[in-house]
Structures are given as structure tokens and as C-alpha cells.
Amino acid sequence: MSDLKSLITELHKSLDQKKLDAANEILSRAKRTLLQQNVLFPSASTPAQVRSQAREILELGAITSLRQMDSASFIRYYQQLQPFYDFERETSTSHESSKTSQRSKITGLYLLLLLSSGDTSQFHTVLEGLIVEASLEGRSVEDDPFIKYPVELERSLMEGSYDKVWRATKSSEVPTEDFGLFSNVLVGTIRREIADCSETAYQSLPISNAKDLLFLESEGAVVAFAQERGWSLKDGRIYFPAQADVVAPLPETTGTVEPVQAGHRPEKGIALASASVIENTIGYARELETIV
Template sequence: MSQQSFDTRAKELASAFAAKDYERSAQLLPALKTTLSQLNILVPLPSSDPSLLATARDILEIGALTSIFLSDDVQFSRYISQLSPFYALKDKIQPRSVNEKKLIALRLLFLLSTNDIAQFHTELETLEDEADSDVYIKYPVVLERWLMEGSYDKVWKATTQKSEVPAEEFAIFADILVNTIRNEIANSSEKAYTSLPLSNAKHLLFFTSDDDLLDFIHERGWEVRVNRIYFPKEETLENGIAVERIIENTLGYARELETIV
């Protein structure tokens, strides 16, 4: 690809992404990445042309964001890995990225959504004070803290209400994270109770549809008799009282929210 053709394609990619034509963006990216590889810029060096570094970084950032909108977790992880050395050279690359912190936070949120807590903390350690000062990075950090506390109601609110989400890309991970929360609550419920009324379980697991609740019950292998769920018999947790309190708090919040709505 000639330099003129490369510049034209790069502008076309930016236009397609701005127009939210993510399928077109995905079609344009492979050829552009091939050219970046041919220019020996896909793996940046301090001696590389700063303007070319900025172009390559912007292309890869669009690739990462496009993969989120297309729900391609594998590609998203690959783009983030390719962007890491560019972010390490951020003092050399001008203009500075406007998407760096957002993408780093999205990576943290993805790790949280897939319950990869060890890697979450490993990557968080490199961010120093940004966990409290940056609006994007603070978001997954606060969510993780609430998850560890068992404050699932707060996590659910922060991931499902638009006013709580720092950017639209973050909302795309909401379904994954809510599913993680449901499974955490389900695991605790199995250990804290022998059974629960169906109506309580619907609130507790943040379902708005009876059919979705029944599908979830079937997936978990729970039994339903006379509008009540019966859990498989397991040994009760030593901290069963604490688990019950978490569940009761979550149920109370869900009821309040339903009243407001």
C-alpha cells in the first residue's frame, strides 16, 4: 500500500468509526495493520517517527474500540496488547492520546467482568494514583471494591443506569458483569438457604423477565415446586449469616428500585 493510499484508508477508517459503522471499520483495519507492520511501526521504537507513531496508535485504538462494539473480546485483548508499548512511549508521541485512559479502564472492566481478579490487580498496580483521580479508571476500581464487599446492588445500579456509566463503551460490558453478579449471588444463595420464593429470586438476581429467570434456574439445575426454588443440598458456609445479610440488602434495594420505577 502506497503512502497516499495508506493515508486515505486511515482517514476512511476514522470516518467510518465516527459514523459508528463498525463493520466497515473492522473491514479496513487488517490492511492498515499490515502496512504498519511493513513500515516497522506496529512495534514502536523510541527512534520511530513520532507522527507515524501517533497514526499507528490511533489506528490501533480504533481497532480496540471497534472490537468492543462488535463484542469481539479476543480482538479487544489483542489490540490492548499492541497498544501497551505505544502508551509506554506516550511522552514521545504527539498529540497525546485522548483514548488511553478510557481503553485502560475498559481493559480493567473486561478483566473484572470475566472474574480475572488476579490480572485486574496486577494491571492496577501500574496505574499509581490514577485509580482515584481518573474518571474512567476509577469506575472499574470502585466496581471491584463493591464486588469484594458483596454490594451487588451498587454494582448493578452502576452498570445498568446510564447516568452512572462514564462512556457508552463501558455499558457494553454490563451484561457480562451482571451475569457475573448473578452467579455470585446464586452461589451464595445455594449455601445460605435451602429454598427461596420465586418472587424473591427474581428481585435478588435482577431479572425483569420470568422467562429469563426460569432459564437461569434451569441452567443452575435448581428445582421449582409450588412457586419456590429448592437448591441442591450443600454444606452451609461458616459465614452464612453474612451471606444472608448481603442477600437481604440486595433484595431490599431491588424492591425499592422497583417501587421507584
């Protein structure tokens, strides 16, 4: 027990000091200890304190992976944590364990990862389970701020309210600093989807409008983005390739979370229905410039 407790203390210290490489080294030692004590999976024969410590180590591992933007590792930790969360909910010690559990935060971050990856199918599968659980307990799933945040973002995305998404990722609405890590990811996802729709809806756009539309900070950034997409630039306008042409590959975006399913693009979760949505987005972006 003392070994696990000291490892947890070391992990917290490394994360507080933003020493992620050190945290990874401690996690390697911690997981070996969990394996040696046969507590990588919860069991009724395991003392409650040890189960709680094992769960906390895995939670800290998930946070470490997230801060390194390693989505595959984060997903593995999330999956390893589910038996612990299920066990705690189903046993009489659940109330005591919930005092230290970060289940809501980890689950909210997982939902946000799915949303950023465009995996709306899995997003709703997880959310529906949470809704049923909350209903049985006589509460709303959105009573939990960690769950409410990704749910409201997804709702805004489906409505095409990209100004709300942009504001939410830049404001005090972000539950914790870890949720803020997804700011560039979400805006990048929106930017690429808007770009896809722009190619379909228009033959060309003024660079100044594209700057507002794509939530880019300067016209220079628009030029760089246009070049990555294979768009033509002439006389202050962007000219999109004909639909018959081969569509340029998606550009790499700093901070982008890799797709959950390696090797193919996940289901799109953000759909732009028409040119009118683009026009609204341009208007929203212009309004934002006067606010920020």
C-alpha cells in the same frame, strides 16, 4: 503518511456508522500497511506523526473488537498498544501525543473486562501500576474518570453493594457508550455468583424473592434461569439441589465476555460471604424497583 491518515478516517467513519464488518476489513488493510512500513512497534527512528497514527489505528482496532465483544482480540490490541504508551511517556513528545491518545479509555475498558471476567489478580496488578505512575506525577488515579469507573465498581463488588453496581451500569456514571457494553456482563456475573451462594445458603426461595435477588425483570425470566441452573420449581418456590449433588454448569449469558484464560474459569472476583448478604441484596433490589 497519507495512506495511514486516510485509513484512520475510514475507520472512524465505519465505527460512527456502526459498520463493524467494514471496520474489520479496513483494519486488515491498516495492519498490513503498518507492517510494510515497519511501525507495528514504536521506534525513535520513526517520525512522531507516523508513530501517533500507528497507535491510533491499534486503538481503533481495540474499540472495534470491544464492540464485537471479542475479548481475545481486544486483549491482543491492548498488549500491542503498551509499547506505544510506554514510548510516549518516556519521550519528550509525550505531551503532544497525549492529545490524541486514548490510553486512559483503553486501559479503563481493559480493567472493566478483567473485572467482568473475574480476573481480580490481573485487575489489581494493572491498577497498582497506574497508582504508582499517578503518585509520581502528584495526582490520584481516580482523577481519571475512565479509571475511576472500574475502580469504583470493583470496590462496590467487594463490599457486596450490588445495588451500586446495578445503578452504575444503568446511569450517567458510565463514562462512554463503550463502557456501557459491559452492563449485561457485570450484572450477569453478579447473578451467577448470587445463584452459587443461594444454593449453599438456602434449601428454597420464593420465586418473587429470587426475581429481586437475581436482578431479573420477570418471574418468567426467573423460571428460565432456574431451569438453566437445574433448580426445581414447585408451588411458587425454587428448590436448590443438595450440596452433595453435582453442581449444574454455568449457563451461557448473552453478552458475556469469555474468560481471559481459555479452558478454565478465571479467579472469582465477586464473593458472597453469607445468607445475610443475600437478604440485603433482596432488599436493595426491591428498593430499585421503586426507583427505576
